[in-house]
Amino acid sequence: MATKLIHGCGVALLIIMGLFLSAAAQEPLPQVSYYVDDSGQQRFEDVSVLPNSAWSSSEASGLSFGYTSNPYWFRMTLPAASYERVLRIGYPLLDRIDAYFVINGEVVQQQVLGDSFPFAQRQVSNRNFVLPVQQQEPVELYLRVETSSSMRVPLSLWKPTDLMAEEQGLNTATALYFGLLLCMIVFNLFSYTVARDRRFVYYSAYIVAIGLLLASLDGTGYQYLWPWFPWLQSKAVAVFGSIVFFFASSVASQVLQTETRSPPLHRGLQAIMVAALVLLLLALILPYAVMINVVLLVAIVASSFLIFTGATLWRQGLAYARIYTLALSVLLVAIIINAIGYLGFFESFFIQRYLIMIGSAVEILLLSLVLALRSNEARQERLEAEQRLNSRLEVKVKQRTSELEAVMRKLKQVNEHLEVKSTQDKLTKLYNRGVLDEELPLEVRRARRTGYDLALVIIDIDYFKQINDKFGHQVGDEVLAELARLLRVNFRRAGDRIFRYGGEEFIVLMPGAQELGCHDKVLTVTEVIRGHTFKTGRGEVKITVSVGMALLNSLPGHASSKQLLEAADNALYQAKNAGRDQIRIARSLNDVSEKP
CATH class of the missing domain: 2.60.40.2380 (Immunoglobulin-like)
Structure with missing residues (x-):
């Protein structure tokens, strides 16, 4: 089965290479x-x-x-x-x-x-x-x-039509490449479920990391996976590159059995893993311009050491070390050529764009063969060991394993349930105040970094206490739940998030919003709420809301998340004092502009 799958993926790789070589005619x-x-x-x-x-x-x-x-x-x-x-x-x-x-x-x-x-x-x-x-x-x-x-x-x-034809070929080739990666991930995870060999899991993680790195390099990741996160795009190559070498070293130590066959080489692989983790942390903190040269240098050194490890064990007689060394050599050549190109020594659209993609595809296919051979060898070793075990002990081990898996599944379900409860308001199903306290500082920092504005809108139900006193708290809860639904329906711009701040107050975060568009949207929402009939168990109820708004770039200086929230709260207070059913926009922490 593994041979057929690898052969099929090899055919797909040939198709990819053929598509790379085709190109539409461009204008002089x-x-x-x-x-x-x-x-x-x-x-x-x-x-x-x-x-x-x-x-x-x-x-x-x-x-x-x-x-x-x-x-x-x-x-x-x-x-x-x-x-x-x-x-x-x-x-x-x-x-x-x-x-x-x-x-x-x-x-x-x-x-x-x-x-x-x-x-x-x-x-x-x-x-x-x-x-x-x-x-x-x-x-x-x-x-x-x-x-x-x-x-x-x-x-x-x-010409647009020629570019479209060119892009169709390249997009098809790219899709086939990532299809190959997905094929190998599914195959290895399936192999893990059958063999329970964790090497398959490490290798699957390695393939995922390579896929994310290649998606970062050719822009596919930013187009389809994280288009709203320029921060991640700015660090993706360094971050995913570090992850690739962490799992590459892990796979090498598992497949080549360096812990028992060569402790010095095993310690070298562990050092690469530690270095990769350090690079990952630094890549999240330091600018890309600082990290990329370090990552490229570590990539060349780490790849060379990985090949040296494979070649050394090859000379010691490890049969599948030959295939491992060949596989990694293909990728290393692609990485080195690509790195030299990035440093400005030559320029080739095809080589720098697709050579590492082809090299990684060849390496993944060959490493899959190595992993299959090693897994088969390990399976034979386990079978021989199991045959020497007492059948009664075997049954008991299987029972305990099944019980442990059931417990882990139960714990996972409980953890998932607890995670939802910890971030969600039970009544309105919106994010709760705890999530706001975590996300608001992050959004303020992101707005400062990108230069985009950030709007914070506080919506408060007018005379909500009278509704509770007249109809009861059950009706009040029904009104809150229906209002939450209306807010979800009307605030649907990508990036908008709605929180229940407490009682009858709701907060809407609108990253990238401009003042005029934000005000018009809020005004539309207040009109929708004013005209909406809230049907409850005690009859129909009508409500209005007061709104306070604050935009980060409209506040003086570098306002903090706390100051942004205080400014919006002050604006809400002014809206209430003005007779309710009003919108006010904060210009500072103490004064607001009137908006009808």
Whole structure:
């Protein structure tokens, strides 16, 4: 079964390689000039008047400058065309790109994009950066590129239909690659359920880590897995790269039995695992520009040691160490070539984009064969040992194992239930105040880091005590539950979260909201609530709400999460004093602006 599966996946790999080599025809691109902004402060107005002597010429396919903290400016003149065109920047790890289309010295089109912004901000949904060229007459294009990754800006000009054909082939190839990974993960997890060999679990985790790393490198992860988390995108390569080498060392020690066959090599693998964990923690804290060179260096050293381990055990006569060494050598060559490319020594779209993908696919297939051989050997060893055991003891062990698994499943169910209860308000099924206390500081920090605004809205039911006094607390609970449903229905923008703050108060967090749009949305919601009939066990009830709002960027200084909450609470207090059924927006902690 393993042989058939690996053979089938090998066929899929050949299909992928064939698709990589096919490409649609792209438009000829004029020569590109570039300029290095050593100060990092120059604007378009400054750069556009620079003499030609300040610019250096380069081919569009050779715009690779290694790791640098300086912004780069690129300039080219796109010729006239009678059809639509798009410009693709085929490197998805650029932090910020400012594009200026200029005709007769006047900027007629300007775009800003990059992986430091949410993916949804892009005009064209593509893992690379695609700029529509709206002009058909000759237009001068300026690009300002800033990144903490490698400064690589491979440019290509396409007709939209040709780019779509090109992307369809590449997307199919990418889908087949990740399908191969998924196939191997399922196979190994299935093997674990049959053989109960934890090596399969470690190997599955290793495949998952490689898949996430490759998804980070080619932009697929940001497009499909974490499009709303620029913070994760900015650290994904370093984070997932560290995880890859942690599990690679773990798999090597398990498969090659280094603990018994070579204790010194085993200690070396353990050192790599510790180093990978340290790198992982540092990658979460330190900037990407600081970590990436360290991660690349550790990757080369760790891969070399892993190959040395396999070669050493090969010489000692371990049969499947040959396959392991070959598998890792393929991936190591791909990693080293890719790392050299990232450092700016050469530029090849195919090699740097897909060589590591092909190398990892070959390595995964070969390592699966090694794991199957090792697992079969271990299974034979276990069978021989089990045959020497007393049958009565075997039955007892199976019974205890079954009992333990049942207990673990029960504990998991209890833990999952407790986790839901600890974060959810029992009556309204909304997040409770404890979750707000944890998430609000995180959202404030994220807003400060990205520059996006953060709106905090407090909604309080007017005269709610009178409802309880007149109809009873049961009716009050029904009103609260129905109001929670209305809030969930109306606050549906991606990223919006609703919390029950206490009693009849609710809080809505709206990351990325602008004041006008936020106010209009809240006003619409208050009108919905005012016009809604709350049907209860004691009859129909009508309510209104008072609302206090605070936007982080509207407050002076660097307001904390506590100050943001206090500002919204003050605004709610003003809305109540103004006669209720009002909306007030905080401008500071002490005064608010009136909004009808």
